[in-house]
Amino acid sequence: MRGAKSLFLFGAVLCVLLVSSVSAASASDEPRYNLGAAYNETFPQIEQGASGTSIIYFYSAFGNVPVYVTAAVDSCPNGWRVEFEPENITVVPQWFENKPFQVGENEYCLKLTYGGNVGWVRAYPMTVRITPPADAKPDNYVVKISYVGDFRMEGMSIVKRSGGVEWTVEVVPRPAPVFNILLIVVCVAAAAAAAIIIKKRAWLRFRHVRRPKKGRE
Amino acid sequence: MKKCHKALIVGLLAVSMLFTPNLAGATGEGSTTSTFSVSVVIDISLSHVPIAWGTLAPGTTNNLALSNQGNPATITVEQTTNVNVDIYIKGDDWTGPTTVAVDNCHYDTDNTPGGDNWTVLTTTYTTPIFENVPPNTVKDTYWFLDVPTALPAGDYSNTIYFKAVRNGTPP
Numbered sequence: 001m002r003g004a005k006s007l008f009l010f011g012a013v014l015c016v017l018l019v020s021s022v023s024a025a026s027a028s029d030e031p032r033y034n035l036g037a038a039y040n041e042t043f044p045q046i047e048q049g050a051s052g053t054s055i056i057y058f059y060s061a062f063g064n065v066p067v068y069v070t071a072a073v074d075s076c077p078n079g080w081r082v083e084f085e086p087e088n089i090t091v092v093p094q095w096f097e098n099k100p101f102q103v104g105e106n107e108y109c110l111k112l113t114y115g116g117n118v119g120w121v122r123a124y125p126m127t128v129r130i131t132p133p134a135d136a137k138p139d140n141y142v143v144k145i146s147y148v149g150d151f152r153m154e155g156m157s158i159v160k161r162s163g164g165v166e167w168t169v170e171v172v173p174r175p176a177p178v179f180n181i182l183l184i185v186v187c188v189a190a191a192a193a194a195a196i197i198i199k200k201r202a203w204l205r206f207r208h209v210r211r212p213k214k215g216r217e
Numbered sequence: 218m219k220k221c222h223k224a225l226i227v228g229l230l231a232v233s234m235l236f237t238p239n240l241a242g243a244t245g246e247g248s249t250t251s252t253f254s255v256s257v258v259i260d261i262s263l264s265h266v267p268i269a270w271g272t273l274a275p276g277t278t279n280n281l282a283l284s285n286q287g288n289p290a291t292i293t294v295e296q297t298t299n300v301n302v303d304i305y306i307k308g309d310d311w312t313g314p315t316t317v318a319v320d321n322c323h324y325d326t327d328n329t330p331g332g333d334n335w336t337v338l339t340t341t342y343t344t345p346i347f348e349n350v351p352p353n354t355v356k357d358t359y360w361f362l363d364v365p366t367a368l369p370a371g372d373y374s375n376t377i378y379f380k381a382v383r384n385g386t387p388p
Contacts, residue, residue: 036260036297062262062295112258114296115353144387148378151263158267162380163259164388 034063035091035149035161038110038123043130043167048138048174051081051131056147056165057110057123060093067091067149067161071126074144074164079133082143089124091149096121130169138173142166259302260295261381268360268377276366279323279330281359288328289357292379298352301384305342306358306377313373321363328359342380342388349384 038057046052058069069089073082086106096112096119103109103122110123130143149161268287273280282288294302306324311317322338323330324346336346347356380388 030264031266032262032264033266034260034262034295036258036295038258039256041256059260061297062260062293112297113299146380158374158376159263160376160378161261161263162378163261164380164382164386166383166386 031065031151032063033065033067033149033151033159033161034060034093035067035069035163036061036112036121037147037163037165038112039165043143043169045170045172046130046132047172048132048136049134050174051129052169053127053129054167055125055127057108057125058089058091058147058149059110059121059123060091061096061112061114061119061121063093065151066093067151069124069126069147069149071128071145071147074146076130076143077132077136077141079136080141080143081129081131082145083129083131085127085129089126091124092122094122128165130167132169132171136171138171141169141171143169257383258297258299259381259383260297261302261304261379262293262295263379264291264293266290266377270360270362273362273364275364275368278363279361280364281328281361287358287360289359292347292356292358294350294352294354294356294381296353301349301351302381303345303384303386303388304347304350304356305345305380305382305388306336306338307340307342307380308338308377309340309375311373311375314369314371317365317368317373319375321365323361325359325361326357330361338377342378345388 036059038059040054043054044052056071058067060067067090069091070087071084076082096114096117098119100109100111100120101122106124108123108125109120111118111120113119126147128145132141144164144166146162146164149163151159151161265285266287268290269283270280270287271283282290292304308319308322310319311321319338319340324336324338325332326334326346334346336344346358350356382388
């Protein structure tokens, strides 16, 4: 009777182990093509004649297939230059860590919230540099870029996941050099005036200290 | 008098701090960089893909894709996403022994041909198959293919794109 009970328990444990291994195997076998993108909604203001940058962070926390990401310009005003650095990225899937961790070169440890939790993932930054022409008038301009995540299996692309970012870029006037020089003069004058006043106050204090001595004599 | 001097010094210092000259602007160089913080996160997973139909006979219509290979193809808006999204789909022509036009393919939100969301596959993003989808949502798409008559035997393949953008943003 006791032997039969042990055998039953062994059988039950074996069944549980078998079920676990089957579900684990099926979970890992099912390909999951995931790509996340995180970016700032607003693009920094760009001064006339200068350029501005923003970063798109790509990651794959929920996937199990590496993804090859490329970006392209969908639309931008005539004469504008949009560059991507690097031009393409391979994103390797990795689940969340519960604390920040060391990342390699050209990688970023990105903090995200998911389902009420906070986690850190290995993210791959792509810098987008936008350069308006030097004569671009101060105004708001729309720049649209798109990215494509290519999930390659055995060298053949079968599924692509894409996304788009639309930025309103504000070009602001560059401060005129004359105005800058004027400001420098104002600053220097302010400093000089402050120095004179401090010196004068020190002299007055010195005289004030000496006078009573004279009176006592 | 003492108070007056103090006020004057403080005022002058404040003025000089406020009007620090922008030398970068004066030389015509300089650029701005974004900070680390991100405001938009869009995170999408695809499963039950690639879409496949197996072996089909020429001259047949509305062939449903194989089980879990387009019947359905599942799109998950992951929980890290912090905006509602619109999902668009487009595809290329099939290539093989000959070309099969992309419009031989339809997709739907149920496994029955026709109905409200029955959509022909196009080479450009047109209307979203799913609009204003909140994070942590799973959406299924079902795929159907017509096989033209007298189509030469062989393997045909194409690429299907799933695009997710912030709700209201053009694709």
